[in-house]
Amino acid sequence: MFISPALWLAAGALGVAGVSLGMDPVRSLVHENGTMALRMLVATLAITPLRQLTGHSDLLRLRRMLGLFAFFYALLHLSSWVVFDQGMDLQMILSEVVKRPYLLVGLSAAMLMLPLALTSTTAAQRWLKRRWTQLHRLTYVIAVLAVWHFWWQVKKDLREPIAYAVIVTVLLGWRVWKRPRAAKARSAPATTQGTA
Amino acid sequence: MAHKSASIILPSEITSEALFHDRRAVLAMGLAGAALGAATPLTALGDIPAERYKAARNARLSVTETPNSFEEISGYNNFYEFGTDKSDPAANSRNFKPLPWNVTVDGECEVKGSFALEDLLAPQTLEERVYRMRCVEAWSMVIPWVGFPLAELLKRHKPTSKAKYVAFTTLNDPKQMPGQRERVLDWPYVEGLRIDEAMNPLTLLAVGVYGKALPNQCGAPLRLVVPWKYGFKGIKSIVRISFVEQQPRTSWSHAAPNEYGFYANVNPAVDHPRWSQATERRIGGSLLARRQATLPFNGYADQVADLYKGMDLRRNF
Numbered sequence: 424m425f426i427s428p429a430l431w432l433a434a435g436a437l438g439v440a441g442v443s444l445g446m447d448p449v450r451s452l453v454h455e456n457g458t459m460a461l462r463m464l465v466a467t468l469a470i471t472p473l474r475q476l477t478g479h480s481d482l483l484r485l486r487r488m489l490g491l492f493a494f495f496y497a498l499l500h501l502s503s504w505v506v507f508d509q510g511m512d513l514q515m516i517l518s519e520v521v522k523r524p525y526l527l528v529g530l531s532a533a534m535l536m537l538p539l540a541l542t543s544t545t546a547a548q549r550w551l552k553r554r555w556t557q558l559h560r561l562t563y564v565i566a567v568l569a570v571w572h573f574w575w576q577v578k579k580d581l582r583e584p585i586a587y588a589v590i591v592t593v594l595l596g597w598r599v600w601k602r603p604r605a606a607k608a609r610s611a612p613a614t615t616q617g618t619a
Numbered sequence: 620m621a622h623k624s625a626s627i628i629l630p631s632e633i634t635s636e637a638l639f640h641d642r643r644a645v646l647a648m649g650l651a652g653a654a655l656g657a658a659t660p661l662t663a664l665g666d667i668p669a670e671r672y673k674a675a676r677n678a679r680l681s682v683t684e685t686p687n688s689f690e691e692i693s694g695y696n697n698f699y700e701f702g703t704d705k706s707d708p709a710a711n712s713r714n715f716k717p718l719p720w721n722v723t724v725d726g727e728c729e730v731k732g733s734f735a736l737e738d739l740l741a742p743q744t745l746e747e748r749v750y751r752m753r754c755v756e757a758w759s760m761v762i763p764w765v766g767f768p769l770a771e772l773l774k775r776h777k778p779t780s781k782a783k784y785v786a787f788t789t790l791n792d793p794k795q796m797p798g799q800r801e802r803v804l805d806w807p808y809v810e811g812l813r814i815d816e817a818m819n820p821l822t823l824l825a826v827g828v829y830g831k832a833l834p835n836q837c838g839a840p841l842r843l844v845v846p847w848k849y850g851f852k853g854i855k856s857i858v859r860i861s862f863v864e865q866q867p868r869t870s871w872s873h874a875a876p877n878e879y880g881f882y883a884n885v886n887p888a889v890d891h892p893r894w895s896q897a898t899e900r901r902i903g904g905s906l907l908a909r910r911q912a913t914l915p916f917n918g919y920a921d922q923v924a925d926l927y928k929g930m931d932l933r934r935n936f
C-alpha cells in the first residue's frame with residue numbers, strides 16, 4: 424500500500440505501463456517523493472496518540488514500517504533532486520545547498536533520519552533500551568525541520584504547509600499534554616517500548 | 620490596414636448599452652472601416668474567425684529552436700486565477716468565456732474608452748513569433764505565439780508625454796476564475812512595463828498559439844508576451860491597459876518584493892533567494908536531459924540590453 428506511489432513513479436520514470444509523470448517529470452519526482460516523505464513522517468507521529476486512544480498496541484509494528492517508508496521517500500526525494508534536477512553536478516549541488524537554507528534544513532532532516540533507520544530493528548531496540556526511546560525522539564525534530572523545509576520552498580500558496588504545520592503541532596502538542604501521565608507510568612514497574 | 624467608410628457595420632455596433640462606448644471610441648480612432656467587417660462574414664457577437672489566427676511567421680523575430688508541443692504549452696501553466704498547481708489552469712478554465720471581450724484603455728492618452736477585442740484586432744495584421752519563454756521558477760519553453768506588437772496598439776491611443784509606464788490588469792471574476800476565491804495574490808493581477816519596454820518591437824500582445832486562438836489556460840483571449848523577462852510579466856486575460864506616470868504596483872513585486880522585482884529581466888547572474896537562475900530546465904526533455912544555461916535577457920540582449928544602460932540590474936532585478 425505505502426509502496427504503490429513509488430512503483431507508480433518508477434513506472435512513470437521508465438515510461439512503462441502507460442504511466443506518465445506529466446509535463447515536467449523531474450519536478451513530479453521531487454514533488455511526489457517529498458510529499459510522500461512528509462505524509463509518512465506525519466503518519467509515524469500519529470501512531471502513539473492513536474495507540475493511546477484506541478489501546479491497539481500492534482500499531483507499533485506499523486509505526487516502524489511508516490518510519491522506514493518516510494526515510495525511503497526522503498531518499499528518493501533527495502536523489503531525484505541530485506540525479507535528475509541537478510544532473511549530479513556536485514559543484515552546483517554543494518553551492519546550492521550552502522546558498523539555500525531550505526535545502527540545508529531538508530538535508531538536516533534527512534541526515535537525522537539515518538541513525539533512526541539504522542536502529543529500527545527489534546535487536547537495536549533491545550540493545551539500546553531507554554536510549555532507543557530517547558534517540559527516536561529525534562523524530563520530533565525531523566518533523567519540525569521537514570515542515571519548515573516545505574514551508575520555506577513554497578512560492579506563495581501557504582495553505583498546504585500551514586495544514587502540515589497544524590497537524591504536526593497537534594501531534595507534538597498531544598505528547599506534551601500527555602507527559603505527566605507518561606512520567607507517572609515510567610516510575611511504575613515494567614513499561615514497554617517508549618512513546619517516541 | 621484599411622481606413623475610412625464609416626458605414627460598414629462592425630460586429631460591435633449591433634448595439635447594446637455597454638458597446639455604445641466602444642463604437643464611439645473606435646470612430647474616434649478612425650478605424651471604423653477596418654477590413655474585418657468587410658472581409659469576414661458576421662459571426663456571433665464578439666467572435667473572431669478562426670482564419671485570423673493562421674498568421675505568417677515573422678522569421679526575423681523568431682528563434683529557430685523547436686517549439687514545445689501544444690500539449691506542453693497548454694498543459695503546464697502558471698495562472699493562479701485558476702489554481703496554483705501547474706495542471707490547475709487546464710483543468711479549471713474549461714468554463715471560462717473568453718469572448719465577447721472588452722478592453723478598457725485609459726490614463727495618460729488621448730484615445731480612451733472601452734473597446735471590443737475584435738475592434739482592437741481589426742486594424743492589426745497578426746503574425747507568428749516563436750519566442751523563448753523563461754519562467755522565474757527556472758524552467759523554460761519555446762512557444763509559437765500569434766499576436767501583434769503592443770507598440771502598434773499603444774500608438775493608436777496616442778499616449779501623452781506623461782505616459783511613463785503602461786499598466787495591465789487581468790479580469791477579476793471569481794465566478795469564472797476559481798483561483799481568485801482564495802487570496803493567494805492581491806486580485807486582480809496587475810503587471811506593468813516602462814513605456815520604452817512596452818514600445819519595443821519584441822513586446823507582443825498575443826491572441827493565439829500554434830495558429831489557433833489561445834486556450835483559456837494560456838491567457839485567452841488577450842495576453843502580454845515579453846520574451847526577455849520572466850514569464851510572470853506576461854499578464855493574461857487582459858481587461859485594462861492604462862498609461863500611467865508612476866511605476867505601477869505589480870502583483871508579484873508587491874507580494875514578495877525581495878523575490879520578484881518590477882523589471883524581472885531574465886538574468887542568470889541574479890539568483891532568486893531560493894534557487895539559482897543560472898540554468899533552466901527545458902520542458903519536454905527526457906528525465907536525464909541536462910539543464911541548459913540561461914542567457915542574459917533570455918537571449919534577447921541584442922534587442923533590449925540598451926534599454927537598461929547605466930542601470931544596476933542587481934538592484935533593479
Ligand code: HEM
Pocket residue numbers: 453454455457458460461464497500501504520526527529530531532533565569572573576894
Ligand atoms: C525529511 C526530509 C525531507 C522532507 C520530508 C521533504 C519534503 C519536501 C516537500 C513536501 C516538498 C514540497 C514538494 C512540492 O510541493 O513540490 C519539498 C520540496 C523540495 N525539497 Fe524536500 N524534503 C526533505 C528533504 C530534502 C532534501 C535532503 C533535499 C535536497 C538537498 C530536498 C530538496 C527539495 C527541493 C529541491 C524541493 C523543491 C523545491 C522547489 O520546487 O522549488 N528536500 N520537500
